[in-house]
Amino acid sequence: MSESTSGLFSARTCAGDKRKALRAALASGELQRWPGAFSPLVAKLIADIGFEGIYISGAVLSADLGLPDIGLTTLTEVAGRGAQIARSTDLPSLIDADTGFGEPMSAARTIATLEDAGLAGCHLEDQVNPKRCGHLDGKDVVPTGEMLRRLRAAVSARRDDDFVICARTDAAGIEGLDAAIERAKAYADAGADLIFTEALTDLAEFEKFRAAVDVPLLANMTEFGKSRLLTTEQLRDVGYNAVIYPVTTLRIAMGAVERGLREIDSAGTQSGLLDDMQHRSRLYELLRYADYNAFDSELFNFTLEGTRP
Numbered sequence: 001m002s003e004s005t006s007g008l009f010s011a012r013t014c015a016g017d018k019r020k021a022l023r024a025a026l027a028s029g030e031l032q033r034w035p036g037a038f039s040p041l042v043a044k045l046i047a048d049i050g051f052e053g054i055y056i057s058g059a060v061l062s063a064d065l066g067l068p069d070i071g072l073t074t075l076t077e078v079a080g081r082g083a084q085i086a087r088s089t090d091l092p093s094l095i096d097a098d099t100g101f102g103e104p105m106s107a108a109r110t111i112a113t114l115e116d117a118g119l120a121g122c123h124l125e126d127q128v129n130p131k132r133c134g135h136l137d138g139k140d141v142v143p144t145g146e147m148l149r150r151l152r153a154a155v156s157a158r159r160d161d162d163f164v165i166c167a168r169t170d171a172a173g174i175e176g177l178d179a180a181i182e183r184a185k186a187y188a189d190a191g192a193d194l195i196f197t198e199a200l201t202d203l204a205e206f207e208k209f210r211a212a213v214d215v216p217l218l219a220n221m222t223e224f225g226k227s228r229l230l231t232t233e234q235l236r237d238v239g240y241n242a243v244i245y246p247v248t249t250l251r252i253a254m255g256a257v258e259r260g261l262r263e264i265d266s267a268g269t270q271s272g273l274l275d276d277m278q279h280r281s282r283l284y285e286l287l288r289y290a291d292y293n294a295f296d297s298e299l300f301n302f303t304l305e306g307t308r309p
């Protein structure tokens with residue numbers, strides 16, 4: 001296949017190579033920035049701008065279906081959407097697997113399914129079922145032993161040793177930071193490759209966590225939650241390995257969609273909104289419209305001159 005047609009329908013990089021790249025990135029000491037992609041198109045934009053990876057959020061996947069993030073989505077739904085997003089980009093994608101979709105045996109099946117779906121890794125959290133957003137009050141965690149069973153089952157189901165299993169602990173806001181650190185150590189001993197330190201409050205907590213454990217750490221910079229929004233520079237200085245912006249692109253998009261719909265409702269036209277829109281030409285560039293001409297030269301006849309403002 002020529003350069004211009006490779007990667008059109010599925011990314012050029014195969015899942016195994018994305019996982020190897022993710023492992024190397026986590027070992028590199030460089031902060032990995034993974035914005036949430038609510039669609040394959042957003043994943044393409046994230047890659048185009050130069051981020052290091054893609055995050056696929058359970059909260060976003062639920063919201064996109066018009067549902068709250070309380071563990072209603074099924075493994076089939078999550079793996080299906082995850083596969084669509086993961087295959088659209090050469091970047092590695094880490095997906096939110098909530099509590100593993102059931103008991104430890106189901107968590108094991110979850111890993112096998114997400115591997116088959118082409119994801120580079122996933123995270124499993126130590127919340128009880130039904131789970132809730134980690135930044136809400138009233139959440140609860142299972143005993144450490146139960147999470148260890150969940151994790152060991154997951155690790156044993158992995159067929160590609162490079163598939164990254166990330167353990168998330170929600171314990172900081174419930175049992176305190178020290179307890180969360182102890183859990184993180186136990187989860188790493190059980191085979192977790194990366195620890196998601198959920199809902200830490202300020203920089204000092206991130207620093208304390210970093211000093212206490214020597215496995216890769218992930219920070220969640222979700223908005224309107226319990227955590228101060230730290231900069232990449234701050235997280236780099238502390239020595240975190242990865243940061244996610246899980247719901248950010250959806251919040252930005254939905255803010256713009258709501259403003260736009262209100263403007264059409266009040267002004268009777270969207271003419272005043274054109275500068276805020278992604279132009280047709282940029283959309284076509286991201287989708288690589290021109291490269292599809294290799295299959296059918298009639299497909300791409302778009303020029304800017306031909307378009308109306």
Ligand SMILES: C[C@](O)(C(=O)O)[C@H](CC(=O)O)C(=O)O
Pocket residue numbers: 056057058059060069096132133134135220222223225246247
């Ligand atoms: C990271 C998270 O699990 C997600 O599903 O994106 C959420 C994000 C959010 O609700 O803001 C969480 O932190 O629980």
Ligand SMILES: [Mg+2]
Pocket residue numbers: 057058059069096098
């Ligand atoms: Mg989630």
